[in-house]
Amino acid sequence: SYVLTQPPSVSVAPGQTARITCGGNNIGSKSVHWYQQKPGQAPVLVVYDDSDRPSGIPERFSGSNSGNTATLTISRVEAGDEADYYCQVWDSSSDHPGVFGGGTKLTVL
Amino acid sequence: EVQLLESGGGLVQPGGSLRLSCAASGFTFSDYAMTWVRQAPGKGLEWVSAISGSGGTTYYADSVKGRFTISRDNSKNTLYLQMNSLRAEDTAVYYCAKPISPLYAFDIWGQGTMVTVSS
Numbered sequence: 001s002y003v004l005t006q007p008p009s010v011s012v013a014p015g016q017t018a019r020i021t022c023g024g025n026n027i028g029s030k031s032v033h034w035y036q037q038k039p040g041q042a043p044v045l046v047v048y049d050d051s052d053r054p055s056g057i058p059e060r061f062s063g064s065n066s067g068n069t070a071t072l073t074i075s076r077v078e079a080g081d082e083a084d085y086y087c088q089v090w091d092s093s094s095d096h097p098g099v100f101g102g103g104t105k106l107t108v109l
Numbered sequence: 110e111v112q113l114l115e116s117g118g119g120l121v122q123p124g125g126s127l128r129l130s131c132a133a134s135g136f137t138f139s140d141y142a143m144t145w146v147r148q149a150p151g152k153g154l155e156w157v158s159a160i161s162g163s164g165g166t167t168y169y170a171d172s173v174k175g176r177f178t179i180s181r182d183n184s185k186n187t188l189y190l191q192m193n194s195l196r197a198e199d200t201a202v203y204y205c206a207k208p209i210s211p212l213y214a215f216d217i218w219g220q221g222t223m224v225t226v227s228s
Contacts, residue, residue: 001171031212031214033212033213033214033215035154035215037154042204042218042219042220042221043146043154043204043215043218044218045209045214045215045216048209048212048214048216049212049214054209054216084153086153086154088154088156088214088215090212090213095168095169096156096168096169096170096171096174097159097168097213098144098146098156098157098159098168098170098213099156100146100153100154100155100156101153102153103153103154
């Protein structure tokens with residue numbers, strides 16, 4: 001089955017740019033979605049279809065996807081961005097198509 | 110307002126059964142595939158199962174295949190997850206989620222319901 005690999009943690013100072021990667025075999029050929037989850041809360045979709053933002057998500061959140069790596073970029077990081085972030089794809093060629101990455105804890109220093 | 114509300118969680122002994130429900134409102138339920146995602150305590154998100162809008166197509170993670178059954182009642186705008194032969198490793202918060210069709214990006218999530226499998 002398809003595997004998505006994320007770094008366990010990323011740290012960034014306020015106002016700087018955070019980049020969270022999601023690795024997968026030829027992931028550039030798939031549509032990648034990103035979720036933010038804060039403690040005790042349900043996940044929130046922040047980027048879908050590689051680089052689109054749902055309504056209400058700040059422009060500071062952006063995404064890209066090419067080759068074997070997709071990236072979530074958070075510009076001008078704020079304290080409130082501290083959360084776990086998960087990438088996800090739907091592998092339609094598989095019998096079990098839903099796939100999440102292991103998650104990345106973003107710490108704002 | 111688009112909303113999902115899960116119910117049915119609780120404490121169950123290993124080998125037992127439980128049925129989760131997810132009541133949907135604010136959108137045309139039958140137009141959307143639906144999914145269940147779980148999260149064990151302190152762990153990441155794990156996709157569990159999905160069902161097409163008509164209910165005719167279902168998908169399962171290997172970890173639950175043969176034990177869990179996803180279904181839906183479009184007349185009641187409700188999604189279900191029947192969980193049998195429960196194991197300790199099934200202990201998790203279970204979320205139902207609605208996708209941005211047809212991308213299977215999940216834009217609406219319920220608040221989750223906790224399932225604890227323990228003797």
